[in-house]
Amino acid sequence: MILSVSIRRETIAEVLIIGGGLVGSAVAFGIAERGVRVIVLDEGDHAFRAARGNAGLVWYQGKGQGMRRYQEWSLEATRAWPEFAEKLKELTGIDVSYFKPGGLTFCINEAEFESRRDLIDKIRREAAPDGYDCKMLDRTAVQELLPEMKLGDAVVGASYSVHDGHVNPLALLRALHAGVRGFGGQYYPGHSVFDIRQRANQFVVQTVEGSFAAPKLVIAAGNGTERLARMVGRHIPVRPEKGEILVTERIRPCLPLPCNRIRQTAEGSFLLGASKEDTGFDVQTNTRVIQNISDRARKVFPVLGNFRIIRSWAALRVNTPDKMPIYEASETSPQVFAIALHSGVTLASLHAGKLVSWIMDGREPAGFQNFRSRRFNV
Amino acid sequence: MFKRLNHINEPTVTITVEDRPVVVPESDSVAAAMLAAGIVTARITPVSSVHRGPYCMMGTCFECLVEIDGVPNQQACQTQVRDGMNIIVQRGLRDIES
Numbered sequence: 023m024i025l026s027v028s029i030r031r032e033t034i035a036e037v038l039i040i041g042g043g044l045v046g047s048a049v050a051f052g053i054a055e056r057g058v059r060v061i062v063l064d065e066g067d068h069a070f071r072a073a074r075g076n077a078g079l080v081w082y083q084g085k086g087q088g089m090r091r092y093q094e095w096s097l098e099a100t101r102a103w104p105e106f107a108e109k110l111k112e113l114t115g116i117d118v119s120y121f122k123p124g125g126l127t128f129c130i131n132e133a134e135f136e137s138r139r140d141l142i143d144k145i146r147r148e149a150a151p152d153g154y155d156c157k158m159l160d161r162t163a164v165q166e167l168l169p170e171m172k173l174g175d176a177v178v179g180a181s182y183s184v185h186d187g188h189v190n191p192l193a194l195l196r197a198l199h200a201g202v203r204g205f206g207g208q209y210y211p212g213h214s215v216f217d218i219r220q221r222a223n224q225f226v227v228q229t230v231e232g233s234f235a236a237p238k239l240v241i242a243a244g245n246g247t248e249r250l251a252r253m254v255g256r257h258i259p260v261r262p263e264k265g266e267i268l269v270t271e272r273i274r275p276c277l278p279l280p281c282n283r284i285r286q287t288a289e290g291s292f293l294l295g296a297s298k299e300d301t302g303f304d305v306q307t308n309t310r311v312i313q314n315i316s317d318r319a320r321k322v323f324p325v326l327g328n329f330r331i332i333r334s335w336a337a338l339r340v341n342t343p344d345k346m347p348i349y350e351a352s353e354t355s356p357q358v359f360a361i362a363l364h365s366g367v368t369l370a371s372l373h374a375g376k377l378v379s380w381i382m383d384g385r386e387p388a389g390f391q392n393f394r395s396r397r398f399n400v
Numbered sequence: 401m402f403k404r405l406n407h408i409n410e411p412t413v414t415i416t417v418e419d420r421p422v423v424v425p426e427s428d429s430v431a432a433a434m435l436a437a438g439i440v441t442a443r444i445t446p447v448s449s450v451h452r453g454p455y456c457m458m459g460t461c462f463e464c465l466v467e468i469d470g471v472p473n474q475q476a477c478q479t480q481v482r483d484g485m486n487i488i489v490q491r492g493l494r495d496i497e498s
Contacts (some may be wrong), residue, residue: 170496272446272474274493290493291447325496330473332462 031232035061035208037381038227038236040215040250041243042044044191044366045072047198047209048373054207055374061236062202063229065246066212068304069261072244073366075337077267077278077295078191078287082118082367083156083183084138086125087145091392092155092346095372097336100185102371106190116205117195118189119288125162125186125281128177128322133176141182156183170276176321180281182195188280190288191367218253227252240381242361244301244340246332251350252359258348258360258395261337262303266311267295268319270329277323284319284326289349292329293320298339305336339364342398349393351380360395402435411442413483424481431457431464431476442466442476443490465490 039046042064053060067257082100091394100122107120113268139158146154159167160179168329201211210231217228218239225239241250244260253256272290280286283296297311312334320327340362342348347363359381363369379385410425417439424433431454432443433465440453442464454464457477464476472494476487 257419328497359469400435 027084032226033061033080033234035059035234035236036237037061037240038241039240039242040064040227041241041246042199042209042244043244044195044198044370045073045244045361045363045373046240046242047073047195048066048264048366048370049242049361049377049381050207050209051198051201051205052306052374052378053091054202054205055292056378057205058382059236059338060202060207060210062171062207063213063215063227063234064209064211064310067215070305070338072082072246072337072340073149073195074192075265075267075305076367077285077293078194078367079125079285080187080189081125081365082250082368083125084170084184085142085182085365086346087141087148088344089346089392090148090150091389092163093145094389095187095347096365096368097153097155098367098376099365099372100187103187103189103368106150106371106374110194110197110201114197114200116193116200118193118197121280121288122187123279124160124179124182124184125280125282126166126167126180126182127186128164128180128284130137130174130176130178130315130318130321130346131208132178132284149218152369155185156181158182167279168277171323172224172325174324176289178308185281188285189367194367194370197238198374205304208247213261215250218250218355220254225356230383233287237356237357238253238359238381240359240361246364247360247362253283254352256358256360256395257399257400258350258362260348260362261300261341261368263341264297264299264304264336265295265324266297266307266315266334266336266338268315268331269293269313269333270326273329281322283315291332292319294326301324303338305338333339340366342395347393348395348396349377349380349390351386401438401452404436413481413485415481415485415487417486417487419478426481426483428481429477430466430468430479430481430485430487431486433481434466434476438446439490443491446493449492468492 036059082096085096121223122266211228224235270292277286422437441451452463459478468474
C-alpha cells in the first residue's frame with residue numbers, strides 16, 4: 023500500500039493579519055514599519071471589498087452619538103491624517119490626494135435640518151467641553167462656501183465641520199500595500215482562510231494555498247470577521263449594508279468641499295452616493311436606488327443634471343449592531359485581535375499608528391474598553 | 401495611417417473636425433471617421449496633458465472623448481456621424497456649464 027503524504031510548508035510570521043482591505047493593510051503598514059515580520063492574507067477578486075467600493079470620505083461630523091470615545095477617536099484620526107498622508111507620499115511615492123477643506127452634510131427640508139441639528143447638539147453635549155467642532159450653517163452661509171455650485175431651492179442648510187476631508191481610497195489602499203511590501207512585509211491575495219487553530223503558543227491558519235502560523239493574529243476581514251472570529255471563540259457581530267455609488271464624467275474642479283453624499287475627486291469626477299440597503303451579501307445595483315441618489319443630488323446642485331454618469335457600483339459597508347467600532351483583544355497568549363468597523367478610511371491614520379502599540383506592546387489606548395464586543399452581551 | 405477595407409458605395413456626409421471638413425461614409429462612428437482622416441488626437445488629458453486617441457473602439461476605455469456640437473466628453477467611438485456635425489478635441493476637463 024502506498025501512502026500518499028502531502029507535506030505542506032507552514033509559513034511562519036511574527037504577526038498574521040487576515041484581511042487585506044483598508045483596516046488590515048493599515049495595521050500591517052504600521053507593524054511592518056517597525057521591522058516586524060508581518061504577513062497579510064487576503065481573499066481574491068470575488069471578495070466583498072469595502073476598501074475598493076467606498077466613497078473616500080475622511081469624516082468626523084455626526085459620528086459617535088451615544089459613545090463619546092468614538093467621537094474622540096474619529097477626531098483624533100482626522101487630526102492625524104495630514105501627517106499620515108505626507109508620510110505615505112514620502113515612503114511610497116504615492117500621493118493619496120488627501121484634502122481637508124472641511125465638509126458638509128446637506129439638509130434638503132426643514133425636518134432634515136431640525137433632526138441634523140438635534141444630532142449635532144446631542145453629540146456636543148456628550149463631548150468634552152469645547153471638544154466637538156461642528157456647526158449648522160444656513161443656506162446663505164453654505165452658498166458662500168460654494169461660490170461656483172448654485173444650491174437647489176430645496177436646500178435649507180448643512181452641518182459643517184473643519185475636520186472633515188477626503189482622499190482617493192484606491193490610492194490609499196495601493197500606498198498601504200506598497201508600504202507593507204517596502205518594509206519587508208508580505209501580502210498574499212487569493213488566500214481564503216477556512217480554519218484557525220491554536221497550537222501551543224501559536225495560531226495556525228489554514229488557507230486554500232497553504233498554512234501559516236504566528237504568535238499574534240489580527241482578524242480584520244470586514245464582513246468576514248464574524249465567521250473568522252468564531253473560529254477562535256470570539257463573538258464579533260457584523261452585518262453588511264449595501265451602498266451604491268454613481269460616478270460622473272470629469273469636470274473642472276468646482277466643488278471645494280466634500281459633502282456626505284457628493285464629492286468631487288481630485289481628477290474631476292463627482293461621486294454621488296450614500297444609499298443604504300439591507301440586502302445581505304448582494305452587490306447588484308438597483309435602478310430605483312440609483313434614481314433616488316441622482317434625484318437627491320440634483321436637488322442639492324441642479325447643475326449635476328448636466329453631467330453624464332459613466333459608472334455605478336454597489337459595495338457592502340461593514341456595520342456592527344451599534345455602528346461603532348469593535349476593537350477586541352484576548353488577554354492570553356497566543357494573542358488574537360479582532361477589528362470590525364465601518365470607517366476604515368477615516369481611521370487608517372490611527373490604525374497605522376496608535377493601534378500598532380496596542381497590538382505589539384500591549385499599550386491599550388485610553389477608553390478602549392468601550393470598543394469591546396461585550397457591550398452587545400447585556 | 402488607416403485604409404478602409406472596402407469601398408462600398410455608401411452615401412457620405414460631411415463633418416467638421418477642428419475646423420477641417422471631412423467627407424465620410426454615413427455609417428462611420430466619429431472615431432472611425434477621425435482615424436480614417438488621419439486625425440488621431442481625440443482629447444488632451446486633464447491629469448497629464450498628453451494627447452490620446454481612440455483605443456478600444458468599443459466604449460470601454462474613454463480615451464476617445466471629443467466635444468460634439470458643443471457637448472463635451474462624448475465617446476467618439478459610440479457616436480455615429482451626422483451631416484454637419486462639428487467635432488473638436490476635448491481639451492482637459494469640461495466646464496461646469498455647457
